[in-house]
Amino acid sequence: MSAPSMPDTSDRLIFAIPKKGRLYEKSLNLLENIGVQFYRKPRHDIALVSNLPVAIVFLPAADIAKYVAEGNVDLGITGIDIIQESQCEDRVQQLLKVGFGKCKLQVQAPVASGVSSSEELVGKRIVTSFPHLTAKHFNELEKALGKEAGSTRIQFVSGSVEAACGLGLADGIVDLVESGETMKAAGLWAIDTIIPTESILIGNQKTRFPELAEKLRARVEGVITAKKYVLCQYNIHRDSLPAAQKVAPGRQSPTVTSLEQSGWVGVSVMIERNEVADKMDQLKSLGATDILILQISNCRV
Numbered sequence: 001m002s003a004p005s006m007p008d009t010s011d012r013l014i015f016a017i018p019k020k021g022r023l024y025e026k027s028l029n030l031l032e033n034i035g036v037q038f039y040r041k042p043r044h045d046i047a048l049v050s051n052l053p054v055a056i057v058f059l060p061a062a063d064i065a066k067y068v069a070e071g072n073v074d075l076g077i078t079g080i081d082i083i084q085e086s087q088c089e090d091r092v093q094q095l096l097k098v099g100f101g102k103c104k105l106q107v108q109a110p111v112a113s114g115v116s117s118s119e120e121l122v123g124k125r126i127v128t129s130f131p132h133l134t135a136k137h138f139n140e141l142e143k144a145l146g147k148e149a150g151s152t153r154i155q156f157v158s159g160s161v162e163a164a165c166g167l168g169l170a171d172g173i174v175d176l177v178e179s180g181e182t183m184k185a186a187g188l189w190a191i192d193t194i195i196p197t198e199s200i201l202i203g204n205q206k207t208r209f210p211e212l213a214e215k216l217r218a219r220v221e222g223v224i225t226a227k228k229y230v231l232c233q234y235n236i237h238r239d240s241l242p243a244a245q246k247v248a249p250g251r252q253s254p255t256v257t258s259l260e261q262s263g264w265v266g267v268s269v270m271i272e273r274n275e276v277a278d279k280m281d282q283l284k285s286l287g288a289t290d291i292l293i294l295q296i297s298n299c300r301v
């Protein structure tokens with residue numbers, strides 16, 4: 001019996017997404033929304049896309065920036081925190097924020113310790129999954145405080161960082177915080193922010209498939225824009241159009257069509273979803289009528 005062979009990916013753009021964790025489901029959802037179709041066999045970390053010359057690889061989120069930087073992978077979804085921790089900022093193209101994975105990398109200390117600033121942890125023990133960013137943060141503080149503050153001991157752990165203080169391993173930790181629930185449950189509080197982070201589509205500049213990479217980037221951009229905007233349609237007297245255009249200028253400019261009723265125009269314009277109620281109030285007060293909000297399911301901008 002012959003051994004199972006790896007799928008042939010030689011003529012395919014390689015697109016990496018996190019194989020588990022917080023970003024996994026959201027990345028899968030994004031791929032579905034950009035029309036990338038594939039079947040992943042159980043326990044396989046590579047899946048061939050059936051409708052595009054693309055292979056999806058499932059990798060640990062923490063490794064994706066390195067793979068893209070080295071050129072083994074053409075496109076990937078990962079966190080800004082990981083790009084910086086892997087020191088890949090200059091070796092990957094940061095193409096587009098994808099709208100999820102928002103959190104902060106924070107210095108945390110036990111509430112009971114009373115420690116309330118990073119400076120108080122200089123010279124002490126810190127546990128983290130982000131040793132590079134943590135060392136950079138504390139090195140800067142050590143320089144500012146001088147030699148007598150001592151050197152901070154930074155120890156790497158790959159997960160459950162929040163347990164380190166309770167177990168007596170650390171005086172403080174550096175970890176990601178979103179809702180703050182994990183930190184609170186471990187009796188910790190945030191005393192400093194190292195960086196805010198979110199998920200991002202990254203690419204290798206020397207990809208063999210620049211056109212396909214751009215096509216996928218544009219599709220992702222379309223999905224993100226569709227989520228961010230709605231289409232607003234309304235009727236207004238032509239005299240009030242300049243004021244209405246100031247309220248809702250659109251991404252480029254509104255589409256204006258003449259109505260049968262003399263002096264009136266119909267306007268169609270994209271507005272940000274989170275501004276809808278406010279913009280509708282303002283348009284109404286300018287005399288607009290029949291104001292409709294329509295969802296955009298996808299777009300190219």
Ligand SMILES: Nc1ncnc2c1ncn2[C@@H]1O[C@H](COP(=O)(O)OP(=O)(O)OP(=O)(O)O)[C@@H](O)[C@H]1O
Nearest residue numbers: 020021022023061079081101102103158159176178
């Ligand atoms: N609570 C969170 N809220 C939002 N984004 C997060 C959160 N935790 C992690 N992330 C983002 O997801 C990335 C991967 O983190 P996640 O905890 O899912 O890793 P993982 O692959 O499951 O690894 P681990 O084995 O450490 O759990 C992080 O680098 C960060 O960009």
Ligand SMILES: O=P(O)(O)OC[C@H]1O[C@H](OP(=O)(O)OP(=O)(O)O)[C@H](O)[C@@H]1O
Nearest residue numbers: 022159160176177178179180181182183
């Ligand atoms: O502020 P919160 O909303 O509680 O989120 C923060 C937690 O999320 C991340 O871990 P995750 O739960 O992904 O798993 P991990 O501990 O295995 O990395 C992070 O490492 C924190 O533990």
